[in-house]
Amino acid sequence: MRIILIGQAGSGKGTQAVRIAEDLELPHISSGDLLREAVRHGTPLGKQADAYMSRGELVPDSLILDLIGQRLDQPDATAGVLLDGFPRTLAQAEALDERLRQRGTPLDAVVELRVPEEDLVARLLARSRGDDRPEVFKQRFAVYHEQTKPLLDYYHKQGLLHSVEGSGSPDEVFARIQAALERVARRV
Numbered sequence: 512m513r514i515i516l517i518g519q520a521g522s523g524k525g526t527q528a529v530r531i532a533e534d535l536e537l538p539h540i541s542s543g544d545l546l547r548e549a550v551r552h553g554t555p556l557g558k559q560a561d562a563y564m565s566r567g568e569l570v571p572d573s574l575i576l577d578l579i580g581q582r583l584d585q586p587d588a589t590a591g592v593l594l595d596g597f598p599r600t601l602a603q604a605e606a607l608d609e610r611l612r613q614r615g616t617p618l619d620a621v622v623e624l625r626v627p628e629e630d631l632v633a634r635l636l637a638r639s640r641g642d643d644r645p646e647v648f649k650q651r652f653a654v655y656h657e658q659t660k661p662l663l664d665y666y667h668k669q670g671l672l673h674s675v676e677g678s679g680s681p682d683e684v685f686a687r688i689q690a691a692l693e694r695v696a697r698r699v
């Protein structure tokens with residue numbers, strides 16, 4: 512299966528992505544992890560991305576499309592993937608659609624994790640990553656509303672969107688995601 516997981520910072524997206532990928536035996540492709548690795552290794556792309564990330568802004572589409580494109584070309588990603596954090600803009604979604612269309616491997620499902628904003632703030636304050644400082648995550652929320660939310664409508668129109676309540680324990684949330692994906696699998 513080819514699945515996209517969408518959720519704001521603090522929604523539990525990373526945790527759930529790992530579980531879904533394990534459960535369905537899919538490679539877990541996280542754009543945030545790929546970017547953080549590039550920053551850590553000091554690659555040219557990492558150097559460019561770093562400033563955007565530490566401000567809570569999105570890195571330019573061209574950079575992320577290169578990075579994800581290379582990852583999707585690897586042999587383990589041909590049968591199925593779980594995409595976590597990508598796409599995040601309409602331009603990225605359209606580029607992904609085009610690529611998948613050319614390969615004849617369309618998306619199966621887009622899962623949105625919905626968590627009230629006050630819960631997100633509480634969760635983010637409890638962890639301590641560099642881009643989780645209050646002024647940075649406020650910017651990340653604003654970016655989500657402006658640039659990523661339009662994707663929900665885009666995928667809804669394609670009949671691919673499954674919105675899942677992200678409050679509760681990780682087990683409860685995972686069970687909801689599994690239920691949604693089982694409905695999809697019966698159709699595939």
Ligand code: AMP
Binds near residue numbers: 544
């Ligand atoms: P994440 O770990 O998914 O929350 O991503 C951390 C940061 O990496 C984001 O705040 C962005 O700066 C950058 N990033 C991750 N994925 C993307 C993407 N698809 N497009 C642009 N920037 C991204």
